[in-house]
Amino acid sequence: MNGPTSSDKGLLRPQQAARHIDLRRYPVTGALGMYVERYWAVHWDLPEGTAYESVVIPHPCANLSFMPVIGAEVHGPGVAVSRHPLAGRGRVFGAKFRPGGFTAFTGIEAASVADWAVGAGTVFGPDVDELNAIVMSGGDEAGIEAVSAFLKARMPSGVDERYEELLGIVARMLEDRTLTRVDQLAAQCFTTVKGLQRLFGAYIGLGPKMLLRRYRLHDAADRLAADPGVDLAGLAAELGWSDQAHFTHDFKDLIGYPPSEYAAQCATEARELVLARR
Template identity: 40%
Template sequence: MKGILHPREQARHRTLDRLAVGPALAEFADRYWVVRWDLRGKPAYRAEVLSFPCVNVTFERSSTRTGGFVNGVCTTKYVRELDGEGETFGIRFRPGGFGAFTGMDVGALRDDSAPLADVLPSAAGLAERVLAEPSDAARAVVVEEFFAGRGRSEDPQYALVADIVAAMAADADLTRVDQVTARFAIPIRTLQRLFRRYVGAGPKWVLCRFRLQDAADLLAHGRRPDLAALAAELGYFDQAHFSREFTAEIGMPPWEYARTAQRANTTPTPR
């Protein structure tokens, strides 16, 4: 899955499963995801992710925190230390989806998280009910039942934001904010305001994040590190700009990331 850094190595330390969302949330969220780990008697592991531009609601049980949380857009590399035994059952809202569903300005949650009941007081006790269920499918039913009927009325601004973000993710030629404003005939200040309110981060950052996710995904899955060609393919002005941005966000140069991925890909994963 795009966004997971060092995916082969991560797979040795935790499991990751996904479930589709039901009709009550399909307009606003795109998947449930479940991470579990059991590192008892083993060293802790730092799992790294370049998160998507969206809000995640998580139900967690671990040695560091337990309960329900709303996690805003993370504009830096997200690092979660996995230690002992734990699990997270999460729902990933679509970019802009949580803001449209709840009516809140999600910019207030950027690079932060808050207890679920603080954000949605009616969710008090929901985490306990979710985590008490014995299966992921049953947990999804509890979440769907809670959110059913709580969505806001049709929101044309959310629909516009969703269309813009989808174009940013899918069109490799869309690399600058001025291209976005021209294609969607929207003033830049309006675009920035909508992205802060619904997405939680600016349009320039979203474009950059999608490009870096693409780069990391290609390098992690065997793309030969011809960095000049890769930079041009992803719309960067030059290789130096791409390398600086990649290194700043991921913590190592792209050639080193590719070499690390190659070593991981040739090492058998324990069964």
């Protein structure tokens, strides 16, 4: 599996983010790419007295993150938006596992990983502290080299056919925007809804319905940021909601305010970004 199984969307108010942080993504090559989707890094250098909060719609993936002071942590698939207040100057580096990849890699039960945050030493042992020091003392390229070597040395042996099946299904969910219901997905994959629920529960700890809805919310937030004037009823129908009211409810339930308000925020940020670049 070399193709994408998680989106590169989810960062809210991307116009504002572009003024405050430098988000970089790096591919994972070789056999490790079966488990790890990509490496990522966030760099920031904010003027004294200013702060920025990065807000992200969660992905159905675990992350191994390397940070100054705090150290290395593992974060499981989240169920709520994640908030990251930033100030001063800094850098965070991470490895993003594929959906289900963390459980396939470590053998840790998926149900215990969902919405989980724990020191990485709990999972990978004390050597991860030295790894964090190496990653934080060098640049992104050094981090990629060090983390790749660390994880490759701990890769499971053999082939997990159920995990490979899961990756194929998740890739289909990500790519096919017409998939909006679990029964549709089950029919396309020649299985049952219960079969999908068992498979997703075993590896991700979240159900297929939640993943479908999460990917479509990624799409919705991305469209609203790029085109704040988009017709909301049409967008809701295009992404599989039965009507605008249900779309608004789900968007507000996860993000905290309705899509119309989010679109207005993005429109304001876009104008300010244009003015800042003049």
